[in-house]
Amino acid sequence: MDRIFTVDEARAIxxxxxxxxxxxxxxxxxxxxxxxxxxxxxxxxxxGLAEAKAYEARLEEILGWFEERGIEVKGIAPLLVDFPAVLDGARVRLCWLEGDRDLAWYHHDELGFAGRRPLP
Incomplete structure (x- = not known):
C-alpha cells in the first residue's frame, strides 16, 4: 500500500x-x-568509466531516498516526483517538478501530469 501524505507532511519534507x-x-x-x-x-x-559509474551509483542513491519515503519518482530529466495523498476524499498526487521551490501543485491519479492544478 502506498504511503498517503497530508499536504502538511509533504511540505515538511x-x-x-x-x-x-x-x-x-x-x-x-x-x-x-x-x-x-x-x-x-x-x-x-x-x-573515465569509473567516475561515470560513481555518478550513476550516487544518482541511484538519491532516487532511492525518495522511494524509501514513499515519494514516487516519475521522471529524472526534469526531476518529477509525486506524493500520494487524498484531497476532498479523492486520491491525488501532490506534484513537485524540478525548478519549483515549494509544493504547490496536485493532480488526480487518473489524470497524471496533464491534469496538474494549483493546490487549494
Missing amino acids: MPVLLERADAFVTMRGEMAELAHELRSTGTSEAG
Whole structure:
C-alpha cells in the first residue's frame, strides 16, 4: 500500500527534498558532460568509466531516498516526483517538478501530469 501524505507532511519534507533534488540535478549535469566527452573524444578531465559509474551509483542513491519515503519518482530529466495523498476524499498526487521551490501543485491519479492544478 502506498504511503498517503497530508499536504502538511509533504511540505515538511520539502527542505530536505530540495537539497536532494539540487544535488541530483547538479550530479546529473556533471554525468551528462562526462558521458558526452567520453563519447566524443574518448577522454575527459573529469575522469573515465569509473567516475561515470560513481555518478550513476550516487544518482541511484538519491532516487532511492525518495522511494524509501514513499515519494514516487516519475521522471529524472526534469526531476518529477509525486506524493500520494487524498484531497476532498479523492486520491491525488501532490506534484513537485524540478525548478519549483515549494509544493504547490496536485493532480488526480487518473489524470497524471496533464491534469496538474494549483493546490487549494
